[in-house]
Amino acid sequence: MNEGKRSIAILGSTGSIGTQALDIIRRHPERFEVALLSANTQVGLLAQQAREFDANNVVICDESRYEALSQALADTPCKVFAGTESLCALVAAKEVDIVIGAMVGFSGLRPTLAALEAGKIVALANKETLVAAGALVTKCASAHDAPILPVDSEHSAIFQCLMAAAGNKVEKIHLTASGGPFRTWPREKIAAATAAQALKHPKWDMGAKVTIDSSTLMNKGFEVIEAKWLFGLPPERIQVVVHPDSIIHSMVEFCDGALLAQLSCPDMRQPIGFALGFPDRLETGGKKLDLAALGSLHFEQPDTERFPCLALAYEAIRRGGNIPCALNAANEIAVKAFLEGRIGFYDIPRLCEGVFSGVDFAAEPSLDEIFATDAQARELAAQRIR
Ligand code: MG
Numbered sequence: 001m002n003e004g005k006r007s008i009a010i011l012g013s014t015g016s017i018g019t020q021a022l023d024i025i026r027r028h029p030e031r032f033e034v035a036l037l038s039a040n041t042q043v044g045l046l047a048q049q050a051r052e053f054d055a056n057n058v059v060i061c062d063e064s065r066y067e068a069l070s071q072a073l074a075d076t077p078c079k080v081f082a083g084t085e086s087l088c089a090l091v092a093a094k095e096v097d098i099v100i101g102a103m104v105g106f107s108g109l110r111p112t113l114a115a116l117e118a119g120k121i122v123a124l125a126n127k128e129t130l131v132a133a134g135a136l137v138t139k140c141a142s143a144h145d146a147p148i149l150p151v152d153s154e155h156s157a158i159f160q161c162l163m164a165a166a167g168n169k170v171e172k173i174h175l176t177a178s179g180g181p182f183r184t185w186p187r188e189k190i191a192a193a194t195a196a197q198a199l200k201h202p203k204w205d206m207g208a209k210v211t212i213d214s215s216t217l218m219n220k221g222f223e224v225i226e227a228k229w230l231f232g233l234p235p236e237r238i239q240v241v242v243h244p245d246s247i248i249h250s251m252v253e254f255c256d257g258a259l260l261a262q263l264s265c266p267d268m269r270q271p272i273g274f275a276l277g278f279p280d281r282l283e284t285g286g287k288k289l290d291l292a293a294l295g296s297l298h299f300e301q302p303d304t305e306r307f308p309c310l311a312l313a314y315e316a317i318r319r320g321g322n323i324p325c326a327l328n329a330a331n332e333i334a335v336k337a338f339l340e341g342r343i344g345f346y347d348i349p350r351l352c353e354g355v356f357s358g359v360d361f362a363a364e365p366s367l368d369e370i371f372a373t374d375a376q377a378r379e380l381a382a383q384r385i386r
Contacts, residue, residue, distance in 0.1 A: 008276070009036035009091050009120075011111050012102035014045045016207040017125040017151065017268060021100050022049060024273045028282055035096045038087050038111075040103070041065060047072035054078075056095065059087045061107070087111045092118035098276065100151070101126040104209050105332050106374055109133055113367075116146040123275035125151035127226045128332075132325040133370045134229035148230065149275040154223050155230055156271030157249035157262035162231070164260055165252065172253040173227055176243040177302060178203045178266075180215040183244060187306050193345045195338055203246035203266045212335045216348050217302065221313020225324050228317060235317045240310065242300045247289065265289055308349040316356060322365040322373040323356050329377035330355035337385050355380045 008025060012018045018039075025032040034053035039046040040061045050058045050073055059081045060069045066082035073080055081090065084107070091099050091114050099115035101108050101124045108126035115122050117140060124130070130137055141148050150156045154175050162170070181200050182190045198215040199208060206214070213219035224238050246266040251259045264270045269284040276282070304311040309331075316327040334348040343351070355377050362369045 005031060005033045006097045006276070007033050007035040007095050008098050008100065009038075009096045009115075010034070010100045010102060011038050011087065011091070011108065012040070012100075012104065012126070013037040013049055014039040014042040015102055015104065016205070016210075017102035017272065018100070020268050021102065021123075021272050021276065022053065024269055024276055024282065024284060025053065027285060028277075031282075032276065035093070036090050038103075040107075043068045043072060050078045051076060057081060057090050057093075059083070059090060061087065084110055088114035091115040091120065096120055098123055100272075100276075101129065102151070104128075104207060106132055106328060109137075109370075112137065113140055116140045116148070117144055119144045119146045121147050121149060123149045123151050123272070125272075127152055127222050128328050130226045130229045131222045131328045132374065133365075133367070134225060134324070135364070136367055136370065138229050149278055150226075150230055151268075151271050151275050152223060152226060153266075153268060153271045154250040155226060156274055158227065158231060158252055160262045160274065161250070161252040161260040165254070168254055170231070170233065170252050171237065171255050173231065173233055173238045174251040174253060174259070175220060175223055175227060175238060175240050176246070176248050176250050177217065177220040177240055178214065178246045179242040179244050179300075179302075180217065182215055182306070183242065185306075190306060191344065191346050195341060198338070198345070202244070204268075206268075208339060209332075209335055212338060213331070216309040216345070217307035218309035218313065218331055218348070218352075220302070221310045221316075222328070224313055225317055235314055240302050242302050243298065244300075245294070245297050247294065247297055263289060308346075309352065312349055312352055312356075319356075319361075321361055321363040322359065322369060323361070325365070325370050325373045326356040326359040326377040327352055329374045330381045333378055333381035333385070343385060351381055351384055354384055 034055045036057045037055045038059040057079045063082040070080045098121045101112045105128045112129045248261045251261040265287045267286040273282045273284040316324045330352040334351045337343045
């Protein structure tokens with residue numbers, strides 16, 4: 001750890017998680033400094049962030065935008081790089097203490113592995129990394145003594161509850177799900193849903209990919225896979241309960257029937273702040289819960305008839321090996337096509353199921369096999385859309 005301040009690298013600083021992480025850092029200049037910021041394409045915002053936070057290095061993943069970013073920062077001491085390889089090298093730099101993995105999708109895998117190999121604390125928001133390559137990522141983390149701190153609100157909640165477990169074995173994890181914008185819609189109406197409707201999440205303000213995944217419940221399915229890897233529980237002991245209020249962010253159950261829950265207003269700055277300050281809790285600027293004003297909390301069973309993606313994710317873990325990786329790749333292609341209005345809502349699970357049944361199976365995939373599976377699944381998905 002660099003003396004006094006924690007030095008932060010943010011992979012995906014211009015996205016929803018990245019900007020909220022910077023909001024926490026802005027509130028606590030005595031605790032944090034910014035070593036590295038990276039974005040996929042957003043040059044303007046990245047340059048502005050680099051200036052405000054005095055970042056030492058910035059990386060634009062889209063190499064065609066390197067010139068524009070260089071020019072935008074020409075009068076600053078900030079060093080400008082482009083491409084994933086630069087990003088992998090820079091996250092491993094000695095000056096970095098904590099890497100926030102907030103890239104979207106499979107693209108976060110390589111830089112996350114690079115950070116773990118260098119023994120960095122990884123605050124992980126990019127769940128697709130664990131869905132696609134959970135065995136490799138967790139093995140890499142333990143081999144290099146690199147802690148993974150969950151930023152996903154459900155997993156952060158579980159992590160916070162586990163601090164009170166005092167060594168007792170967890171019987172079950174209860175992952176809460178908001179149910180998304182179509183929770184109360186009948187199947188026929190959901191079938192005709194548009195991207196604009198799916199993007200209107202009732203409780204959380206998030207990026208487009210995760211918001212669509214929330215509307216299909218694929219996000220919750222991925223979170224089951226994420227929980228399996230982070231907490232080492234088999235999927236039959238990870239249960240999903242729909243909780244439309246989004247106040248309880250998840251629960252753990254013990255053998256005596258006790259449930260521990262973590263509650264807070266739905267605001268990602270809580271889990272982000274918890275990961276950045278751990279083990280300290282930081283003021284995040286978020287609203288505090290008013291339980292009396294809230295009055296009641298609600299729970300219901302998830303409906304896998306109307307939301308088949310949740311069942312697909314459980315099926316993918318059951319098959320194991322590279323199948324969750326194929327599911328993730330197919331879903332990325334399907335979500336993009338849905339956002340572009342090229343396929344319907346229920347084409348997303350249809351496409352995912354077709355693809356993960358079509359890829360070559362590998363029981364214990366190497367990193368190369370994970371990349372091969374990802375490419376094969378994307379190609380199969382694209383063919384089916386055509
Ligand atoms: Mg979540």
